[in-house]
Amino acid sequence: xxxxxxxxxxxxxxxxxxxxxxxxxxxxxxxxxxxxxxxxxxxxxxxxxxxxxxxxxxxxxxxxxxxxxxxxxxxxxxxxxxxxxxxxxxxxxxxxxxxxxxxxxxxxxxxxxxxxxxxxxxxxxxxxxxxxxxxxxxxxxxxxxxxxxxxxxxxxxxxxxxxxxxxxxxxxxxxxxxxxxxxxxxxxxxxxxxxxxxxxxxxxxxxxxxxxxxxxxxxxxxxxxxxxxxxxxxxxxxxxxxxxxxxxxxxxxxxxxxxxxxxxxxxxxxxxxxxxxxxxxxxxx
Numbered sequence: 504x505x506x507x508x509x510x511x512x513x514x515x516x517x518x519x520x521x522x523x524x525x526x527x528x529x530x531x532x533x534x535x536x537x538x539x540x541x542x543x544x545x546x547x548x549x550x551x552x553x554x555x556x557x558x559x560x561x562x563x564x565x566x567x568x569x570x571x572x573x574x575x576x577x578x579x580x581x582x583x584x585x586x587x588x589x590x591x592x593x594x595x596x597x598x599x600x601x602x603x604x605x606x607x608x609x610x611x612x613x614x615x616x617x618x619x620x621x622x623x624x625x626x627x628x629x630x631x632x633x634x635x636x637x638x639x640x641x642x643x644x645x646x647x648x649x650x651x652x653x654x655x656x657x658x659x660x661x662x663x664x665x666x667x668x669x670x671x672x673x674x675x676x677x678x679x680x681x682x683x684x685x686x687x688x689x690x691x692x693x694x695x696x697x698x699x700x701x702x703x704x705x706x707x708x709x710x711x712x713x714x715x716x717x718x719x720x721x722x723x724x725x726x727x728x729x730x731x732x733x734x735x736x737x738x739x740x741x742x743x744x745x746x747x748x749x750x751x752x753x754x755x756x757x758x759x760x761x762x763x764x765x766x767x768x769x770x771x772x773x774x775x776x777x778x779x780x781x782x783x784x785x786x787x788x
Contacts, residue, residue, distance in 0.1 A: 516619055527568045527620065533635070535559025540634035543607040551600045553622070553629050568631050573624035580658045587666025590655055591695065594688045596628045601684065616647040618654055645684055649677035669695050
């Protein structure tokens, strides 16, 4: 379970909507300290990371993130359900950004993995980075990510079998004390790919089996169709049976019986006679 620091417990989030963008203010109950991290983010324009500014006031810190035309994950899935494909995309983009920020000597643990502070615009996710001085015993990104998987579990589309497989896999993997997030993401992606292939093969087998059944049924129907000569013999045969059973039938009724046989509705002769008896026009001779 993720350990929440005192800072996170007292984090206050407010939104200020402007005409072309939204400012997200994150207030922390700690003194503001100017740090190289803000400059790194400002000058390097890291893809997928929101620009940030920081100020201090009354012994507290305010970090402001600017978002243009996006929506938080929390709002997107307030009513909707999240699919396996969306989770895959999110994991892929998170993996990329964690690798990118290492180049600029930034700390992965400072990426906020709270659904209220993860934003999406079109197909791109945007993250907030808290440029605070590293504290001892602060929660790690691995702990934060595991907590996020619990959010996925609650908002998952359970009709999406691939999504269920993916979320159960990552949730189980992130229960471990120490894990490599990048390896977990790569492993889960490979397992999902195998699962997709298995599901595809299963669907192909079902289609092939249905095709074989349809072909077999078609062959039976073709054999059940009489030639004109065979039809005459069958008509005579049914007439003989009718005479033996003392049933009178018009020729049109016999034709109907023949058509019933053609329609592949086979049965015992006794059942056939019972049906003919029900259609008799004159009764017993």
